[in-house]
Amino acid sequence: MNQEKINELKKWMASENIELTYISDPGHIAYFSGYKSDPHERVLALFVSLKDDPFLFTPALEVEDAEKSSWIYPVHGYLDSENPWEKIAQLIKKMGTPNKIATEKEALTVARFDILNNYFPTSDFSASVTPVIEKLQLLKTPSEIAKLMEAGNWADVAFEIGFKAIKEGAKEQEILAEIEYQLKRQGIRSMSFDTLVLTGKNAASPHGNPGGTTVAKQDLVLFDLGVVYNGYCSDATRTVAYKEPTDFQKEIYSIVLEAQLKAMDAVKPGVTAGELDEVARGVISGYGYGEYFNHRLGHGIGTTVHEYPSLVTGNDLVIEEGMCFSIEPGIYIPDKVGVRIEDCLHVTKTGCEAFTKTAKDLIIID
Amino acid sequence: MNQEKINELKKWMASENIELTYISDPGHIAYFSGYKSDPHERVLALFVSLKDDPFLFTPALEVEDAEKSSWIYPVHGYLDSENPWEKIAQLIKKMGTPNKIATEKEALTVARFDILNNYFPTSDFSASVTPVIEKLQLLKTPSEIAKLMEAGNWADVAFEIGFKAIKEGAKEQEILAEIEYQLKRQGIRSMSFDTLVLTGKNAASPHGNPGGTTVAKQDLVLFDLGVVYNGYCSDATRTVAYKEPTDFQKEIYSIVLEAQLKAMDAVKPGVTAGELDEVARGVISGYGYGEYFNHRLGHGIGTTVHEYPSLVTGNDLVIEEGMCFSIEPGIYIPDKVGVRIEDCLHVTKTGCEAFTKTAKDLIIID
Numbered sequence: 001m002n003q004e005k006i007n008e009l010k011k012w013m014a015s016e017n018i019e020l021t022y023i024s025d026p027g028h029i030a031y032f033s034g035y036k037s038d039p040h041e042r043v044l045a046l047f048v049s050l051k052d053d054p055f056l057f058t059p060a061l062e063v064e065d066a067e068k069s070s071w072i073y074p075v076h077g078y079l080d081s082e083n084p085w086e087k088i089a090q091l092i093k094k095m096g097t098p099n100k101i102a103t104e105k106e107a108l109t110v111a112r113f114d115i116l117n118n119y120f121p122t123s124d125f126s127a128s129v130t131p132v133i134e135k136l137q138l139l140k141t142p143s144e145i146a147k148l149m150e151a152g153n154w155a156d157v158a159f160e161i162g163f164k165a166i167k168e169g170a171k172e173q174e175i176l177a178e179i180e181y182q183l184k185r186q187g188i189r190s191m192s193f194d195t196l197v198l199t200g201k202n203a204a205s206p207h208g209n210p211g212g213t214t215v216a217k218q219d220l221v222l223f224d225l226g227v228v229y230n231g232y233c234s235d236a237t238r239t240v241a242y243k244e245p246t247d248f249q250k251e252i253y254s255i256v257l258e259a260q261l262k263a264m265d266a267v268k269p270g271v272t273a274g275e276l277d278e279v280a281r282g283v284i285s286g287y288g289y290g291e292y293f294n295h296r297l298g299h300g301i302g303t304t305v306h307e308y309p310s311l312v313t314g315n316d317l318v319i320e321e322g323m324c325f326s327i328e329p330g331i332y333i334p335d336k337v338g339v340r341i342e343d344c345l346h347v348t349k350t351g352c353e354a355f356t357k358t359a360k361d362l363i364i365i366d
Numbered sequence: 367m368n369q370e371k372i373n374e375l376k377k378w379m380a381s382e383n384i385e386l387t388y389i390s391d392p393g394h395i396a397y398f399s400g401y402k403s404d405p406h407e408r409v410l411a412l413f414v415s416l417k418d419d420p421f422l423f424t425p426a427l428e429v430e431d432a433e434k435s436s437w438i439y440p441v442h443g444y445l446d447s448e449n450p451w452e453k454i455a456q457l458i459k460k461m462g463t464p465n466k467i468a469t470e471k472e473a474l475t476v477a478r479f480d481i482l483n484n485y486f487p488t489s490d491f492s493a494s495v496t497p498v499i500e501k502l503q504l505l506k507t508p509s510e511i512a513k514l515m516e517a518g519n520w521a522d523v524a525f526e527i528g529f530k531a532i533k534e535g536a537k538e539q540e541i542l543a544e545i546e547y548q549l550k551r552q553g554i555r556s557m558s559f560d561t562l563v564l565t566g567k568n569a570a571s572p573h574g575n576p577g578g579t580t581v582a583k584q585d586l587v588l589f590d591l592g593v594v595y596n597g598y599c600s601d602a603t604r605t606v607a608y609k610e611p612t613d614f615q616k617e618i619y620s621i622v623l624e625a626q627l628k629a630m631d632a633v634k635p636g637v638t639a640g641e642l643d644e645v646a647r648g649v650i651s652g653y654g655y656g657e658y659f660n661h662r663l664g665h666g667i668g669t670t671v672h673e674y675p676s677l678v679t680g681n682d683l684v685i686e687e688g689m690c691f692s693i694e695p696g697i698y699i700p701d702k703v704g705v706r707i708e709d710c711l712h713v714t715k716t717g718c719e720a721f722t723k724t725a726k727d728l729i730i731i732d
Contacts, residue, residue: 038559040665040671040672041672041673041676059661060660060661061572061660061661061698064571064700065571065574065575079660080661080662080676080678081662081678081679081680103476105475105476105477105480106475106476106477106478107475108475108476109471109472109473109474109475109476110469110471110472110474110475110476110479110494111471111472111494111496112472113476114471128476128477130477171551173550173551173552173553173555174551176550177546177547177548177549177550177551178547180543180546180547180550181543181544181546181547181550182543183543184539184542184543184546184547185537185539185540185543186539187539187577187578188539189539189560189575189576189577190560193404194555194556205430205431206427208431209431209555210555211553211555212553294426294427294445295425295426295427295446296446296447299406299407305406306406306407307407310407310446312446312447313447314447334430
């Protein structure tokens with residue numbers, strides 16, 4: 001549970017005269033409550049009251065787990081045979097009908113929003129708590145940064161396992177199976193996304209699908225992976241060569257590396273998110289490959305693998321100490337070559353520190 | 367791509383004078399288009415026009431993959447530096463401003479709904495396509511059932527691997543790592559949810575978290591797992607004993623098995639979803655354990671692991687041939703014992719056929 005962040009949320013509620021906030025996104029519920037769950041189509045909700053205790057509302061079969069988590073306030077459950085909204089409405093009305101209710105407009109579905117509106121026809125639902133949560137999540141506390149660092153360490157472990165698994169004829173799916181196997185044996189419960197291992201031409205698709213393609217001489221092999229550890233995610237990419245690469249592969253790699261290092265060098269409080277994107281894009285465009293870097297430079301990371309800030313040209317958001325995000329330029333030339341290098345990092349007083357430490361000079365597996 | 371289902375959707379649109387339908391749920395987009403992707407916070411959308419060709423709208427870095435999928439209609443992309451809604455509005459306006467636009471109210475966020483509303487202030491947004499999609503998905507075609515059967519076969523493979531990995535002192539996380547490793551080496555890209563392996567008391571939590579707990583003599587070990595194969599999911603549960611179980615464990619197991627078999631026997635066109643739940647619940651309550659079966663009997667399955675129908679007391683939905691769902695009664699007595707047995711099945715003319723075939727008499731691992 002994160003009491004500090006709940007208190008900050010309540011400060012905002014007080015300033016806006018909001019009596020009740022309904023948090024519906026499972027990742028955000030985990031962020032505040034410490035209880036993480038994927039409810040599928042069932043209802044999982046966190047209600048934060050300005051004056052009363054907050055409460056979690058979960059399917060009946062999760063009440064025990066929620067109570068065993070770090071959450072110290074009440075947990076209310078509902079059976080599959082019950083109407084959850086009826087129960088929620090009763091719980092809220094016990095505290096008095098709120099004049100103003102804030103919801104997560106960027107997470108809540110239209111249908112659920114309408115249901116809640118119907119139960120509280122006199123309440124004002126105009127406030128969205130989404131920007132407030134995004135802002136709270138934007139600046140990580142030292143304990144959050146420590147958890148992100150641990151998650152990053154596991155990504156480094158994953159690279160080591162993956163690099164060792166590369167050999168002539170090894171299939172992409174075998175290499176990624178090996179990585180996840182070793183990690184899960186050591187207690188990693190979830191990867192933060194499906195592990196990518198792409199070799200040769202496949203690496204030229206930024207979100208490609210690993211399969212039965214085998215590693216051959218002079219392939220570049222791209223690994224994009226991360227774990228969830230203590231509720232926090234890692235996300236990192238390395239591209240390595242199997243056997244001595246061609247001059248062209250080396251050239252592309254060195255351009256991406258230069259872009260990645262220059263962007264990381266530029267990270268410090270005061271620069272904007274857009275400027276960082278431009279630093280990396282400028283390097284790649286300067287060499288004439290701008291059209292092959294077809295995604296933004298990076299994204300925030302925390303309890304979810306993609307959050308704010310978005311490092312994209314035009315974003316004027318000013319970078320501050322405590323922000324955590326990826327720096328991941330890439331060049332993808334269809335049917336030819338794909339290279340991406342990615343670290344996530346936290347912004348310090350004067351620069352930044354990466355969560356992943358695996359070497360970035362082109363590694364050649366022999 | 368599923369042209370047949372797109373045609374059925376358009377038939378509904380014609381009957382309701384809806385000129386445009388906006389599909390936003392990534393699972394539903396995959397269902398119609400054949401293109402599956404997790405866009406995170408980016409915009410992925412499928413627009414089905416009554417008169418013009420449908421089109422996919424994806425992040426720029428996914429356009430190539432979408433075009434390579436089975437989708438045969440246009441794919442439009444947007445760069446991270448562009449406003450996706452501006453582009454979407456232009457694409458729609460090219461076809462003429464629609465009088466009526468249907469959205470997925472149970473999937474679309476309030477914020478995105480509001481944005482679209484603002485671009486088309488004169489359009490009528492009252493229609494929700496959610497119930498229509500649910501109904502389309504409810505009845506599976508023979509080719510969908512074949513895919514679900516294949517996904518079920520992989521779950522059977524997974525059980526075999528898991529049972530072999532049970533031994534004195536094996537950790538839950540080691541057993542599940544072994545299962546996923548063997549499957550992923552064989553090309554399974556994603557599990558349909560994080561694999562559950564729970565031993566002893568841990569199995570008494572229906573949605574527990576596998577960890578470092580080790581298998582000991584007279585433990586019941588619960589496996590709940592599934593894969594995604596060709597876009598379709600499996601989901602199955604078996605509970606096995608390590609070494610000769612106690613009489614109490616055997617009693618609980620036999621009650622759950624009786625409930626599961628009786629409910630499966632009762633599956634046929636004409637029965638209601640609620641009646642099936644009552645069959646299983648009646649068996650368990652008859653033995654005095656009703657309070658320990660604290661979830662519904664089952665849920666639909668298809669391109670997602672939880673969809674309609676919901677097998678819960680009170681649901682009057684009439685079961686028809688072609689529906690696919692789980693039958694998964696369980697008894698969970700905290701700190702004592704947990705047993706669940708689950709198969710997913712498809713409804714035939716006269717009964718049902720399970721997608722998983724692993725034996726259900728109590729397996730004792732020695």
